[in-house]
Amino acid sequence: MKDRQLILITGTPGTGKTTIAQKLAKDLDYEHIELSRLIKIHGWHEGYDRSAHSFIVDEAKLRKQLSLFLRGNAPGNQQDHRRIIIDTHLTAILGPSKPVLVIITGCRLKTLFRRLKARRYPQKKIRENLDAEIFEVCRTDAEKRYGPEKVIDYDSAGPLKTAYPSLLRAIKKYMKHLK
Ligand SMILES: Nc1ncnc2c1ncn2[C@@H]1O[C@H](COP(=O)(O)OP(=O)(O)O)[C@@H](O)[C@H]1O
Numbered sequence: 505m506k507d508r509q510l511i512l513i514t515g516t517p518g519t520g521k522t523t524i525a526q527k528l529a530k531d532l533d534y535e536h537i538e539l540s541r542l543i544k545i546h547g548w549h550e551g552y553d554r555s556a557h558s559f560i561v562d563e564a565k566l567r568k569q570l571s572l573f574l575r576g577n578a579p580g581n582q583q584d585h586r587r588i589i590i591d592t593h594l595t596a597i598l599g600p601s602k603p604v605l606v607i608i609t610g611c612r613l614k615t616l617f618r619r620l621k622a623r624r625y626p627q628k629k630i631r632e633n634l635d636a637e638i639f640e641v642c643r644t645d646a647e648k649r650y651g652p653e654k655v656i657d658y659d660s661a662g663p664l665k666t667a668y669p670s671l672l673r674a675i676k677k678y679m680k681h682l683k
């Protein structure tokens with residue numbers, strides 16, 4: 505896959521990755537890959553940690569599984585034409601592929617707390633995710649890995665109908681300047 509055809513959407517769980525990934529995939533004509541869904545349906549995990557309320561993931565193994573999946577899913581030369589949006593909080597998952605663009609989602613802590621509570625996450629998991637947002641874990645790692653110049657921020661605290669169109673505009677502008 506050529507690097508310019510890959511977009512990474514990352515950010516703390518609950519900050520809007522899947523919501524905007526679905527919309528962007530449609531509007532920009534990309535395939536959407538929601539990594540947490542693949543982990544679940546393909547069993548790309550080492551079991552379920554009941555106390556953490558999450559799947560246990562071996563990132564090195566997962567990287568290989570994802571890379572095989574991406575190759576295996578695209579017959580022959582179709583691989584060169586694929587345009588993929590990957591939506592995950594696991595910033596290190598892309599292996600040697602470098603995304604052309606990284607979108608980092610975030611929102612106010614109060615909003616995030618409300619969303620995670622609505623998901624019925626246990627208190628410990630809510631705390632961990634709020635900490636991840638406070639310390640900007642996804643941003644720090646993504647910027648280190650892929651470079652801050654590739655990053656576009658998305659704040660999901662505001663309403664989708666105003667926040668999303670301005671994101672779409674920013675992406676189109678960014679892509680245009682690449683050519
Ligand atoms: N401006 C916005 N952008 C994205 N999501 C929003 C926005 N405003 C409210 N939401 C809501 O926030 C939630 C985000 O959840 P989701 O997209 O699943 O996040 P993630 O994939 O990062 O865990 C959804 O319920 C969505 O409807």
Ligand SMILES: [Mg+2]
Nearest residue numbers: 521522540591
């Ligand atoms: Mg999601």
